[in-house]
Amino acid sequence: DQQVKQNSPSLSVQEGRISILNCDYTNSMFDYFLWYKKYPAEGPTFLISISSIKDKNEDGRFTVFLNKSAKHLSLHIVPSQPGDSAVYFCAATQGGGGSNYKLTFGKGTLLTVNP
């Protein structure tokens, strides 16, 4: 049973436009959520996170929104750049405050930003 779901395997957007990547979760015990970015032949790298006590966290071009009632989060990239082309993984954990015990990952969304 997938506790973290990324229902879109791929997404294609034009450079300069907004990219919106979505993630749903089923475990109500999750209280900390992360987005990782992965280039081919590399390991995932941390991008941005959000605690369940917030509904938005912003870092430059990247914003993560959390809707706890819907058990849904999204990553917005504005403006999108060709270098953002990668696989994006949504991850969740419980324990609060950034503890990284047992991160549960979604299957990832391949983002392609076209010049």
Add this chain to the structure above:
Amino acid sequence: DAGVIQSPRHEVTEMGQEVTLRCKPISGHNSLFWYRQTMMRGLELLIYFNNNVPIDDSGMPEDRFSAKMPNASFSTLKIQPSEPRDSAVYFCASSIESTEAFFGQGTRLTVV
């Protein structure tokens, strides 16, 4: 810091052979994770160590899989005997409590 270092980067082995994957975590990190990535199942946590002690190995698929962390700077994941369905990319990651996990570049394992 060089980050999390995994070796080998690629491993091709025959079914039935023993495979050992190695990981050097970031110095000072006290948590170490082994993940497996496949097309079907995505990124799965296999085992988690904290202060060199295995805390949760519920993700280890079978008794053919074992992991050790003899000291704070080294961990191994062993598969014996290996099977074609073990073919995947295996990632090691490390963290300090209250920070995100840092991943190595992974070992691509192919069992033929």
